Amino acid sequence: MYQVVVSEFSTSSLYYAEKKEKLKLYSYWKSSCSHRVRIALTLKGIEYEYVPVNPLKRDEFLKINPMGAVPALVDGDVVVSDSLAIIMYLDEKYPEPPLLPRDLHKRAVNYQAASIVFSGIQPYQNTPVARYIVEKTNAEEKTAWVNNAITKGFTALEDLLVSCTGKYATGDEVYLADLFLAPQIHAAINRFQINMEPYPTLAKCYESYNDLPAFQNAVPEKQPDAPASTS
Amino acid sequence: MKLYSYWRSSCAHRVRIALSLKGLEYEYIPVNLLKGEQSDPDFKKINPMGTVPALVDGDVVISDSLAIIMYLDEKYPEPPLLPPDLHKRAVNFQASSIVLSGIQPHQNLGVLKFIEEKINSEEKTAWVTNAITKGFTALEKLLVSCAGKHATGDEVYLADLFLAPQIYGAINRFQINMEPYPTLAKCYESYKDLPAFQNAAPEKQPDAPASTS
Numbered sequence: 001m002y003q004v005v006v007s008e009f010s011t012s013s014l015y016y017a018e019k020k021e022k023l024k025l026y027s028y029w030k031s032s033c034s035h036r037v038r039i040a041l042t043l044k045g046i047e048y049e050y051v052p053v054n055p056l057k058r059d060e061f062l063k064i065n066p067m068g069a070v071p072a073l074v075d076g077d078v079v080v081s082d083s084l085a086i087i088m089y090l091d092e093k094y095p096e097p098p099l100l101p102r103d104l105h106k107r108a109v110n111y112q113a114a115s116i117v118f119s120g121i122q123p124y125q126n127t128p129v130a131r132y133i134v135e136k137t138n139a140e141e142k143t144a145w146v147n148n149a150i151t152k153g154f155t156a157l158e159d160l161l162v163s164c165t166g167k168y169a170t171g172d173e174v175y176l177a178d179l180f181l182a183p184q185i186h187a188a189i190n191r192f193q194i195n196m197e198p199y200p201t202l203a204k205c206y207e208s209y210n211d212l213p214a215f216q217n218a219v220p221e222k223q224p225d226a227p228a229s230t231s
Numbered sequence: 232m233k234l235y236s237y238w239r240s241s242c243a244h245r246v247r248i249a250l251s252l253k254g255l256e257y258e259y260i261p262v263n264l265l266k267g268e269q270s271d272p273d274f275k276k277i278n279p280m281g282t283v284p285a286l287v288d289g290d291v292v293i294s295d296s297l298a299i300i301m302y303l304d305e306k307y308p309e310p311p312l313l314p315p316d317l318h319k320r321a322v323n324f325q326a327s328s329i330v331l332s333g334i335q336p337h338q339n340l341g342v343l344k345f346i347e348e349k350i351n352s353e354e355k356t357a358w359v360t361n362a363i364t365k366g367f368t369a370l371e372k373l374l375v376s377c378a379g380k381h382a383t384g385d386e387v388y389l390a391d392l393f394l395a396p397q398i399y400g401a402i403n404r405f406q407i408n409m410e411p412y413p414t415l416a417k418c419y420e421s422y423k424d425l426p427a428f429q430n431a432a433p434e435k436q437p438d439a440p441a442s443t444s
Contacts, residue, residue, distance in 0.1 A: 085324035111298035123336040159279045
């Protein structure tokens with residue numbers, strides 16, 4: 001006669017597994033940098049606790065992230081901030097699906113596209129910068145400033161991606177570039193009323209994200225801290 | 232390999248350090264940003280982005296300093312530009328990003344010209360000083376607990392390639408006082424002993440004006 005014995009060890013390790021802390025993402029619904037990380041987490045099927053932070057209320061948050069900017073990820077004892085650093089961390093710790101293609105040149109294109117967004121466009125449209133420009137000049141100059149940054153950046157992205165795009169930015173799989181493109185185009189269209197006609201490659205990529213739950217679930221208006229009127 | 236570079240471009244400076252660290256020979260091709268040579272049709276044929284630096288490796292053309300450095304690190308893995316530890320790797324990306332997206336975009340030529348034209352020269356100085364101060368304060372906090380001989384330990388990693396040119400520019404172009412940032416200042420001192428960093432310095436480049444050497 002055989003008895004099935006559930007050892008104490010196995011139940012306690014199950015208990016431990018259930019009690020393991022979820023990742024925490026400090027995020028702001030409208031932040032395009034947070035938006036990128038939300039896509040990454042969802043693509044990789046990683047559960048996380050969404051902790052809303054208003055980047056205009058800096059002091060408490062400065063303890064978690066010295067730059068006082070969202071997003072920040074807390075994974076047990078590890079705190080990582082900055083969207084690129086978080087995404088690379090997630091991709092290395094949770095490799096499936098991979099956010100970079102195998103081909104070296106295509107990997108470079110992904111880094112380049114991401115960089116055009118995070119160093120060539122987004123720094124010029126974030127709230128503190130926009131506020132500074134309005135204060136020192138006026139609202140029209142601010143609009144011109146942001147439009148100029150987006151136009152330059154989108155023109156560069158269009159040139160970069162037109163010859164290697166597939167279903168998505170750099171082929172038929174979603175990669176790093178898509179995580180940076182989607183939030184940038186979303187903001188350009190919804191916040192800055194940019195016309196996408198001059199950028200057919202980018203527009204086509206953006207359309208393709210509409211079919212992907214990981215992208216749709218990450219949009220600003222679906223986040224817990226989005227104002228009711230945006231949903 | 233060819234590197235399209237401008238002596239004073241901090242983005243090109245980062246790539247020059249990477250190439251030297253990895254012992255990679257390359258042909259230095261100057262592009263004068265002040266004269267607008269990056270918009271020349273001939274340069275744009277090679278690099279449609281019209282930006283410096285650009286690396287040509289056979290058929291492959293890559294621009295953007297981060298993309299070039301990651302490409303070099305993946306194709307020529309020794310010495311590695313990222314540490315084995317995941318968290319330390321994240322710190323390296325974060326430090327690089329603070330420079331790439333938090334500081335440098337606010338001090339490049341195009342932006343400075345815009346501010347000077349639309350506002351005035353004093354505002355331009357205040358703008359850059361503000362960006363550098365914010366960024367250096369964040370970097371100081373980020374690195375104070377993990378710096379060793381260099382930014383994230385006793386080996387040179389990605390963060391150092393971004394820090395060195397940024398601090399160089401801050402001191403030499405924008406007269407920033409490094410006293411509030413002892414960790415960054417100590418890192419910067421440590422680069423003085425490293426040929427890869429010294430050879431990459433702006434004043435040592437073929438297109439640096441004679442008076443700077």
